[in-house]
Amino acid sequence: MAWVVALLAGLLALEAAPAAWAQEEPSCETSDLGALGEEAGSELQASGSWTGEDCDSRFRSGSDAHTYSFEVVEGGRTRIDLKSEGADSFLYLLDEDSGRIADNDDGGAGLDARVERDLAPGTYLVEATTVGGRGRGAADFTLSISRVTGCDPVHLGALEPGIDLTASGSWSLDTCGSIFVVEHPAHGYSFNLLQDARVRIDLTSENGDPVLSLVSATRGLISANDDGGEHLNSRIEQYLQADTYLIEATTYLERDLQPLVADFDLVVHLVDEEAQQNSFRIKVEAAHTPAQVIAGEPFTVHYRAGNLGSGDLVDVAGSVEVYVVGPRVYEYAGPIAGSADRWQAGVSYHSGEETASGTSVAIDEVTPFTVTLNRPGPSWVFIAVITSNEAGDEVGFHGIWKNLMVLSSLTFDTVRVKVDEADYRVSAEADDDGVVTTSVKAVANPAEDLDEGLQGKAVYTAGVLTRVLDGIFQRPAVAGVSVDEDVEPEAVTITSPSSSALRKLFAEQYASAIAASGLPGGVAAGEAINPMDVEDLVLGAADTASAQYASLAASWTALQERIEGGERLSLAEALVLQSQIAYAEKVVAPAVTAGQIVQASRDTDLGWEDPDVQAMAGDLAGQASCGDGATALGDALRAAGVADVAGMLALDAELRPVLPVYGLANDSVLCGATAVDGENSRFLQLLAIDDNEEITGLLASDPPPPPAPSPHPLRIIARVGEDGRVEHGVELSGSGEQVLPTVRYLPAGSPVGEWRASSDVEVEGGAIGKIRSRRLADGRVELGFQSAGGDVVMADIRYVPADAPTGVWLRSGEIEVPPPLAMLE
Structure with a gap:
C-alpha cells in the first residue's frame, strides 16, 4: 500500500x-x-x-x-x-x-x-x-x-465479476477527518480493478448524508458525488481503466453537525454492461418548467418518463417513483408498479402536452407537479425517477435539471393606462437577480413626482391589463364555458371583486330562483320532492349563468378591441373587469358545469350511474370541499338581507339528498367566492402593491357582520331570610358568578299568587331581564325570569320548598335567557 x-x-x-x-x-x-x-x-x-x-x-x-x-x-x-x-x-x-x-x-x-x-x-x-x-x-x-490511529485505508481486494466488494462503518466525533476537508469524518478504502470495466460504487446511510470521492493511483482524483443515489445517498458509476483506486466515504455534515453516530454501507459493483443493455432502463426523457416564475406563485412542472431499455420492469416485479426537488421543495408521486401494461420496453409516459412526444401516452399515475419557489434569483428544480425491485432495493436512478429565474413580482413591457383622466406609462423590469423594479411615469410630464397612491392605481390597472384582459378567454376556469349563439345575453352588475360582493349577488339570485321554482310551497304542504324539479332548478341556474356569461364575454371582446385600437384601460374599467372575471370564474362556471352534469345524466341511458357523469360530479365535488356548505349558504343569505333564512336552510337540507349535484353546485360557488379575497391579495402581492391602502380598500370585502349574541345560561338562586323574606339572584353557568339585582326581596307578607319582579339583572354591562317570584297557597315560592324582551322563561326546577332552611342558597334548573333586543339589532 x-x-x-x-x-x-x-x-x-x-x-x-x-x-x-x-x-x-x-x-x-x-x-x-x-x-x-x-x-x-x-x-x-x-x-x-x-x-x-x-x-x-x-x-x-x-x-x-x-x-x-x-x-x-x-x-x-x-x-x-x-x-x-x-x-x-x-x-x-x-x-x-x-x-x-x-x-x-x-x-x-x-x-x-x-x-x-x-x-x-x-x-x-x-x-x-x-x-x-x-x-x-x-x-x-x-x-x-x-x-490519530486507524486513518489508513482498508484494502477491499480485487473487484471481480459477480462478487461485490463491501464494507460498513460509522461516522462519529472520533472518526478520522477527510483527506480533502478534514472537518468531515471519513473512512478510506482501496480496491484493485484488474481490467477496464464499468464500476458502480454506492454509499448509503439511513441517518447520515453520504459523500463519495474516487481517487486513481495514476490519475489522482477522478470523481466525487453527493446525493447521486436515492434520496441523500451517493453513487458513482463510470467506466474505469485497470488500476488501483482509493474510495473516501465521508459525510456532507461536519462532525458536530451530524448525528452522534451515523452508520453507512459501501458497495463496489462490477457492472455487466451487456445485461444492463438488455434490461429495463427507466429515465426522465424530458422536463418542462416556465423559464420565469414569480416568488411564492405556484407553477407546474411537466415531465416525460420512459423505459429506454430492452427489458420490461415487470420482469423484476419493480416499481418507479418520480420526484421533484428544489430549494425547500420535495414532491413525489408513485410508486407505479411494472406490469403487463406499465413500463414495458420502449414505453413512454407524459404528464401533459408540454412534454409529449410522438409515441408517448398519458396515464392516470403520471401527473404534473405543482411547485413553489420563494426566493428571487436564479434557481433550479431536479426531476428524477427511482426504480426499485420487488425487495424495495434501488436498481435505477435518473434525473434532469431545469434552471429557471424566480422573479420578485410580475414583469411586463411598457403599457399605457388611464387614472383619473390622465395617461401614464407603466413598466416592470427584472434585473439579473430577479428583483423587479416598477416604473410609473406621467405621459404629460415624465419628471413629475407621483404619490404612492397614484402609482399603485396605475400599476394595478397595468396588472389587470396584462394579467387579466390579455388572454382572458384562455383562463382555465372559463375556458370550458362556451357562448351559445341562441342565448339572449343577460346583463349582470358586479359591484366589486370581493368575496362579500360575490356571495351577496349569488344569494340574491339563489333566493329568487328558489322562489320561482315553487319548491317552498310544495315542501310546506308536506309533498315529497320530485328530483326532476330539482334538476330543473339546476338547469335554470345554468341557463341564467350562460346568459350572463354571454353578456360578459361580449363586453370583454369589445374592451379588447378598444385597447387594440389605441384606447387606454382606465382604473374604473380595470376594477369592473376584475369583478367580472371573478364572478365568471367563481359563480358562473360552477353553475354552468352543474347544468352540464344534469343534462349529461338525462342524455344517457344509465342516468346518474353513468361513469362519465359520476366523474364530472367528482370533479365538481373537488371545488366544493372548503367547509360546511349549509353554514356558508346561511351566512350569504343573511348578508344579502334575504327573509326567512331559517326556512331557506331547511329547504336546502331537503334538496341536497334528493339531488347531490344541487348541493355541489352551491358549495362550489360559495367556496370559490370565499377564496376570492385571498386571490385578490395575492394578485396585489404579485404586483408589489399589497401595502397600498388605496388599492386594497378598493378590493376589500365588506366587514363581516358581528356574531349574534349568545343567550345567557343561568340558574335562579333564592334563600329564605330570618325575617321570612326571600332573596333572589342569578348564578351564571360556567363561571359560577352570582349576580344580585338591587331590588331582590319577596316580602314575607306578599299576597298568595301575586307575581313580584326584581329590578334589572345586569350581565356584561347590560340588563338581561328581571327575576319573577310568587308565593303559593301551600307555602312554596315559585321562581321565574322575564327577559329584557318580555319573554317569560320558566325552569323545570323552580320551587322553593315551604320548609326551606334559612340562609341557604337554593338553585333552580338551568334556563337560557335571550340576549337583549338592542344586542340583536
Missing part, C-alpha cells in the same frame, strides 16, 4: 497553503509539552484556567490565551482538542515562527474546539483561547494533542 501513502502525501501537498503572516512575537510564556511519540495512541496533555488576567490572545482581542509548544518527531495525522465546560473554546495551530496554520471553533463536541491535520516533523505552537472573551468570566480547560 505504499502507493496510497504516496498518493495521500501528494493530495495533502496540494491542499497545503502558503504560510500565514507571522504574528508579533508575544511576551507571554510558552509552555513546552515535549515531543509527540511515534507510537500509536501517543498523547500530550495540559490543563489550565482562563482567569481574566492572563496574556492577551494574538488573534482575539479581549480574550485570555495560553500558548503551548510541541514537537512532531514522525509525520502523521495529529488531533488537537481544546475542551472547557465553562467557556466557548477557540484553538489556533501555529508553526514555530508563530505563522498561523489552522484555527477552529466548535469542531469538537458542543462548544469544544478541534484541529486535525497531517503534520510533518517539526515544532508547532498551540494557542488556547476563548470566543466570549474576559467578559464571560473565568473557566478551566484541558488540552490534548494525540496521534
